[in-house]
Amino acid sequence: MILGIDVGGTHTDAVLIESGRIRKTAKVTTSPDRIVDSLSGIAQDLLKGESLEKIQRIVLSTTLSTNAIVQNKVDPVGLLVISGPGLSPSHFEIGGNTRFLSGYVNHRGIETAPIDPAEVTRFHEEFLRKGLKHVGIVGKFSTRNPNQELQVEKSIHNGLDHVSLGHRMSGHLNFPRRVATTYLNEAVWERYSSFVRQVISFFQGLGLSVPVYILKADGGTFEIQHSVEFPVYTILSGPAASIMGILSMTPDNKNDAIALDIGGTTTDIAVFADGVPLLEAFGVTMENHKTLIRGLRSKPVGIGGDSMVYVKDGQILIGPERKGPAAAFDGPCPTPTDAMIFLGLTDIGNRSKAEKAVQSIAEIMGITVQEAAEIIFENTCEKIALHVHSVIEEINNQPVYTIHELLEGKKISPKILYIIGGPAKPMSTRLGQLLGCPVCVPSYYEVANAIGTALARTTAELTILADTEQGTMTIGEEGIQEKLPSRFTREDAIETGRRMLRERALRLGARAEDLEIEVIEDQEFNMVRDFYMTGKNIRVKLQVKPGLIAGFKTGELS
Structure with a gap:
C-alpha cells in the first residue's frame, strides 16, 4: 500500500492506494501554524484499522517552504558572495546581510584570484556578532569549479547551524538566480528541518520504517532525509501535486490541455502541450526571487471556493482574500461555495446558512437572492476563465518547454479542460462553455493532489x-x-x-x-x-x- 498526503493551504488530503486502486480517502482542514498536526491527524485517521506492515511507501507534499517565503517567516541569512568582475555587487544583494569576497573563478573554472582568508574571518565574526546562524556561499562560476566555495565553508563552519553552497543548488549557470536560490534554501532551512524531524518521529512512533518521500516543484520526489539539505526544492510542490494527480487519473491524451485545481483560496492554472506538462525550465519565481529550481509551470490566481464575496462601489467582487470557510460551514462571510449551494449545484454544507449569506449581498444590491447567487457564480467562473486566457497568451509569446524538451514554434491551442479540487463538479459545465473545451473531471477529483503525490517517482x-x-x-x-x-x-x-x-x-x-x-x-x-x-x-x-x-x-x- 502507498500513503499519499497533500498538505494544502486550505485542506489536507490523504489517500491510501492498494493494488492499483484507491482504498481510502480523507480530507481535513489544514492548521497553517500546526502543519504536522494536520498531517499526523489525517494519517492516523486513514491508517486506522489497517495492517501497517502492508505500507510500502509514504509520500508527502507540503506548502511549508512556500508559505514561509510568502509570509516572510524566514530566518535571516548571511550571504558570502564571490562575484568577481562584471555587474555591480549591488545586483546580488538579498536580505540585508550580503558581503562580497575577493577571489574569482572564471567561466572555464580556472582560479584567477584567490580567496582572502582574513576577509572571510572578518565577515564570519561579523555574522556571529549579529547572531546569524545561517550562511550561504555563492561563487559566480562555482558550477565550473566549486573549490573556492568549499574553501570558504571550511573556514566558517564553527558557530553556525547550517551552510548552503551555491554549486549544490543546480548545474545551470545564471549567477543572480543562484544567489537567490542559495539564500532561500538557507532562509527556510531551520523551519523545514524541524518539520522533517517531526514527520520522521511521527511515522516511527506508528511503527512504520518504510521510505518517506517529499514532493518537489518538478513533480518528482526525494527521500525526506535527503530533502533537509535542499528545502528550496519543495517550494510550489502543491501545484506540482495537482498536475501529477491529473496525469495519474486521466487518459493518455496527446492534445494540448488546460488543467485547473480549484481550491478554497486559489485556483492553480497549468497547461499541457501535446499531453505533456509545461516546465519552468530556467527556474520558478518565488516572491520576486528568480530561482534555479526547475518546476512544473503553474500560475496561482486569488480566487477559490471560499473567496470572500463583498460589494464595493455597487459591484459584487470576489477574492482574492479568504476569511475562512464558506458560511454554509460556519464561515464569516459569503463565498462562491455558498452561491453554488444555494443554486443547487452541490449539496454540501448547510443550505439555510448559505442562503442567508448570499441574501446579505442581495439586500445591498437590491436584487433577489437567486439573482445574487447567479451573479456570484458567473463572476467566479468568468474570472477564472479570464486568467486562463491570459496564461495561454503569455505562454504563446514565449518558448514552450515541457518536462522533456523545447517545442520550437509551438502555440498552445487547448482541446480539453481538466478540473480537480472541491468545486470542480459544480463549476465544470460553465467553465467548459467559457473556455470552449470539453471537460474532464476525474474520479476522486477532490483528493487528486494526494493521489499525484503518492504516485510521483523520484527525480534528479x-x-x-x-x-x-x-x-x-x-x-x-x-x-x-x-x-x-x-x-x-x-x-x-x-x-x-x-x-x-x-x-x-x-x-x-x-x-x-x-x-x-x-x-x-x-x-x-x-x-x-x-x-x-x-x-x-x-x-x-x-x-x-x-x-x-x-x-x-x-x-x-x-
Whole structure:
C-alpha cells in the first residue's frame, strides 16, 4: 500500500492506494501554524484499522517552504558572495546581510584570484556578532569549479547551524538566480528541518520504517532525509501535486490541455502541450526571487471556493482574500461555495446558512437572492476563465518547454479542460462553455493532489562539464572536480553522466525500476588557440524524467 498526503493551504488530503486502486480517502482542514498536526491527524485517521506492515511507501507534499517565503517567516541569512568582475555587487544583494569576497573563478573554472582568508574571518565574526546562524556561499562560476566555495565553508563552519553552497543548488549557470536560490534554501532551512524531524518521529512512533518521500516543484520526489539539505526544492510542490494527480487519473491524451485545481483560496492554472506538462525550465519565481529550481509551470490566481464575496462601489467582487470557510460551514462571510449551494449545484454544507449569506449581498444590491447567487457564480467562473486566457497568451509569446524538451514554434491551442479540487463538479459545465473545451473531471477529483503525490517517482538531474584542454571534469550538483582520462569524448561524458545520475538518484531514494534517464542538453565546442584546436568544451545535462512510479500508467488508476 502507498500513503499519499497533500498538505494544502486550505485542506489536507490523504489517500491510501492498494493494488492499483484507491482504498481510502480523507480530507481535513489544514492548521497553517500546526502543519504536522494536520498531517499526523489525517494519517492516523486513514491508517486506522489497517495492517501497517502492508505500507510500502509514504509520500508527502507540503506548502511549508512556500508559505514561509510568502509570509516572510524566514530566518535571516548571511550571504558570502564571490562575484568577481562584471555587474555591480549591488545586483546580488538579498536580505540585508550580503558581503562580497575577493577571489574569482572564471567561466572555464580556472582560479584567477584567490580567496582572502582574513576577509572571510572578518565577515564570519561579523555574522556571529549579529547572531546569524545561517550562511550561504555563492561563487559566480562555482558550477565550473566549486573549490573556492568549499574553501570558504571550511573556514566558517564553527558557530553556525547550517551552510548552503551555491554549486549544490543546480548545474545551470545564471549567477543572480543562484544567489537567490542559495539564500532561500538557507532562509527556510531551520523551519523545514524541524518539520522533517517531526514527520520522521511521527511515522516511527506508528511503527512504520518504510521510505518517506517529499514532493518537489518538478513533480518528482526525494527521500525526506535527503530533502533537509535542499528545502528550496519543495517550494510550489502543491501545484506540482495537482498536475501529477491529473496525469495519474486521466487518459493518455496527446492534445494540448488546460488543467485547473480549484481550491478554497486559489485556483492553480497549468497547461499541457501535446499531453505533456509545461516546465519552468530556467527556474520558478518565488516572491520576486528568480530561482534555479526547475518546476512544473503553474500560475496561482486569488480566487477559490471560499473567496470572500463583498460589494464595493455597487459591484459584487470576489477574492482574492479568504476569511475562512464558506458560511454554509460556519464561515464569516459569503463565498462562491455558498452561491453554488444555494443554486443547487452541490449539496454540501448547510443550505439555510448559505442562503442567508448570499441574501446579505442581495439586500445591498437590491436584487433577489437567486439573482445574487447567479451573479456570484458567473463572476467566479468568468474570472477564472479570464486568467486562463491570459496564461495561454503569455505562454504563446514565449518558448514552450515541457518536462522533456523545447517545442520550437509551438502555440498552445487547448482541446480539453481538466478540473480537480472541491468545486470542480459544480463549476465544470460553465467553465467548459467559457473556455470552449470539453471537460474532464476525474474520479476522486477532490483528493487528486494526494493521489499525484503518492504516485510521483523520484527525480534528479546532473550536469557534466568537461574541459579536455585543462583535462578536468566538473559535476556541480555533486561538488566534484576530477581529472579527465585521455581522449575523453562527448559520448564518454554522456556515459559518465548516466552512471553518476543513476547513483545520485538511488541515493536520493529512487527505485531502480523508476529510473528513466534522458539527456536534456548536449553541447560540444572546439577550443582554439593560435589557429589550432587545443581541446573541447563538453556540456551534458541529464535528468531522471518526471512521471509515475513503475506499475502505474497514465489514466489507469481507479
